[in-house]
Amino acid sequence: MPRTTRPRKGAARGGKRAPQAARPPPPEPEPVTPDGPRYLYGIVRATAALELGRIGVGTVPTQVYALHESGLAALVSEAPGRVVDPTRAHLLGHQRVTEHLLREHTVLPAAFGTVLASEAQVRDLLRTAHDALAGVLEALEGKVELGLKVLWHREHLVQRLLLEDAQLARRDDEPEAEHEQRLASAVEDRAGRDMRALLEGLRPRAVALREHPPVGERMLLNAAFLVERTGLESFEEKVRSLAARSDTYAFRFTGPWAPYSFVDVRLGPRDEDAVGT
Structure with missing residues (x-):
């Protein structure tokens, strides 16, 4: 008795492959503008670019990225507002970022709900408080x-x-x-x-x-x-x-x-x- 075979899953009978729907391209991250309030998660010592992805505070998690000044990096995202309420989504977002940073860095954490007016103010903090911030990070190194x-x-x-x-x-x-x-x-x-x-x-x-x-x-x-x-x-x-x-x-x-x-x-x-x- 001749052996029969079933067509492969996803293939059309008669040897023709069923047409496959084109996969949509991955969504592009929304551009982050330098204006507007910035949510601050913490500060680390780093010079290389740090992009943590969309894991920050917000009902829809926000893009978290670093602002660098003189060997220090502040991890920020666009803030949901001048005041960030301690909702479950916001608390989990803050925790995700600090846990991610802690894997590879010594972290000087900012308190939950820390919002600065703009990227410029975050950079100004890194410049004006540089020695104090660097000193604390040195004291916390490896801890x-x-x-x-x-x-x-x-x-x-x-x-x-x-x-x-x-x-x-x-x-x-x-x-x-x-x-x-x-x-x-x-x-x-x-x-x-x-x-x-x-x-x-x-x-x-x-x-x-x-x-x-x-x-x-x-x-x-x-x-x-x-x-x-x-x-x-x-x-x-x-x-x-x-x-x-x-x-x-x-x-x-x-x-x-x-x-x-x-x-x-x-x-x-x-x-x-x-x-x-």
Whole structure:
């Protein structure tokens, strides 16, 4: 029996190939004009061209590019307006850019929502604050930020302390209110000592530490660490080791991030005095 074959998918019967629709050319990026407000993501040390593509803030992600002055590069895009609201699209755009930069550069990040009037004002910032910006970038060279949040269930710690220390039990002649106050004091003292011990265990592996106010009732610690890239693995191992020792606390470890907690960029009339660590 003669063997039969099916025509290839996409080919016409009779040996003729079906005509293929022409593919539309990729869309050309919209031209960026030098006038109008510019959204600033951060500053790096670079002389080569940097084009990050359409990943910036905006409901439709904007084109992100670099403005260069004397070895510094400011990453900018057209701003959606003079004021940029912290919507999900805008926050994700800002984060995408800084994460992209962080792969290959030390980043001096600008705060979310930093908008300058024009490209000319961005270049003026790079010129007038050049030494301060370069100094901060040198101090941050090879370093990133890691975040650590520690949460607790208060009642879990209460029960643990009652098991560990029989003297914390309510005495027969002790009013309930006094016992609750004594127990609360013991719980607060223990949680404080545990957090201080945690920070002391991590401090030697970090260049710097910043403590932020806890958010919500369950958060005990909200800390940021400036860490050498070469020490990331060691730092993470230490966090895992400390977390494994306790079932009383929950650890939330994030990063690496651009070092927002360790720089202060305030754009104003005297930009040369507007940058610090």
